[in-house]
Amino acid sequence: MNKKMSYQELKKHILEFLKEHKEGSLGTCMDNIPRSSPVQYFIGNDMDIYIASAGGDKFKAIAKNPNVCLLVNTSYINYRQIKGVQIFGNAITSLEDENLFSEAKKIHPEPYQIEHEKDHIKIIKIKPTEIVYLDSLGDGNRIKQVLKNNSVVEKQG
Numbered sequence: 021m022n023k024k025m026s027y028q029e030l031k032k033h034i035l036e037f038l039k040e041h042k043e044g045s046l047g048t049c050m051d052n053i054p055r056s057s058p059v060q061y062f063i064g065n066d067m068d069i070y071i072a073s074a075g076g077d078k079f080k081a082i083a084k085n086p087n088v089c090l091l092v093n094t095s096y097i098n099y100r101q102i103k104g105v106q107i108f109g110n111a112i113t114s115l116e117d118e119n120l121f122s123e124a125k126k127i128h129p130e131p132y133q134i135e136h137e138k139d140h141i142k143i144i145k146i147k148p149t150e151i152v153y154l155d156s157l158g159d160g161n162r163i164k165q166v167l168k169n170n171s172v173v174e175k176q177g
Contacts, residue, residue: 044092050081114143
């Protein structure tokens with residue numbers, strides 16, 4: 021993707037890509053030890069990301085350091101043939117804010133699942149601060165387009 025997109029174009033491409041997929045890898049860091057967890061996500065308003073999870077150390081990590089990164093990408097063919105989105109943001113969990121269950125239920129594609137599993141799952145909400153979009157499929161162009169502060173910036177990949 022060679023053409024620099026407008027804010028609205030880039031936002032549209034990012035949302036379309038995120039809606040085409042439902043799985044990603046959530047990066048967290050606790051006590052200077054990074055970790056990556058496979059997750060399923062769904063999208064809320066303002067490109068907020070919601071994750072339903074049974075638990076694990078990612079919740080402890082978010083409690084200590086709310087800075088996270090969600091990576092969603094196509095299959096890795098090689099560094100010149102990949103498409104993906106990295107969402108950097110601040111996370112909060114239902115351990116800190118129980119209202120996240122009702123928020124998640126309103127936007128989850130299967131709201132009864134949230135209700136039915138409420139006693140066994142926890143919710144993570146990510147408020148994006150920066151979203152990096154890369155589409156090098158086809159021509160192999162590695163220019164990343166970054167959505168940040170309602171503007172678009174290009175970075176050489």
